[in-house]
Amino acid sequence: MTEKKKTTIILFSGEYDKAMAAYIIANGAAAYDHEVTIFHTFWGLNALRKDENIQVKKGFMEKMFGKMMPRGADKMGLSKMNFAGFGPKMIKDVMKKHNAMPLPQLIEMAQEQDIKLVACTMTMDLLGLQQEELLDNIEYAGVAAYLADAQEGNVNLFI
Secondary structure (H helix, E strand, O other): OOOOOEEEEEEOOOOHHHHHHHHHHHHHHHHOOOEEEEEEOHHHHHHHEOOOOOOOOOOHHHHHHHHHOOOOHHHOOOOOOOHHHHHHHHHHHHHHHOOOOOHHHHHHHHHHOOOEEEEEHHHHHHHOOOHHHEOOOOEEEOHHHHHHHHHOOOEEEEO
16 A cells, blocks of 8 residues: 655745645645645734634734734735735635635635644744634644654645
């Protein structure tokens, strides 16, 4: 029996189109029977934030980061042509017209395919994010856990 191929992705970017690319690749790799891990760090953690405001105790700086960062995958901006938020509306309309799956649904699909979604605990500490603010059924780990996965990876991407 052959060993399952492994794909790891570091999602560093908090931009809608780059997060979409990461999740499209991850779901494609899972469909090809790869064991897939997406390690969300820094602004990539925004893809895992819940849409609703979760009341948790935070210091001043953590509150400021929370207010400045988009809450949830659907509120992330584009890497190019964001146009003060108008760009994402345009791209989402085009995607809908072409029956392309939006980012929140790609994340759901990833969870259904047992893709390991990991939130970087060090970055969570730096940005003041707490587990209650992130999606359910994800994992929490540091860089050592990512490196252990990546060491065995056949495909390792940084997005």
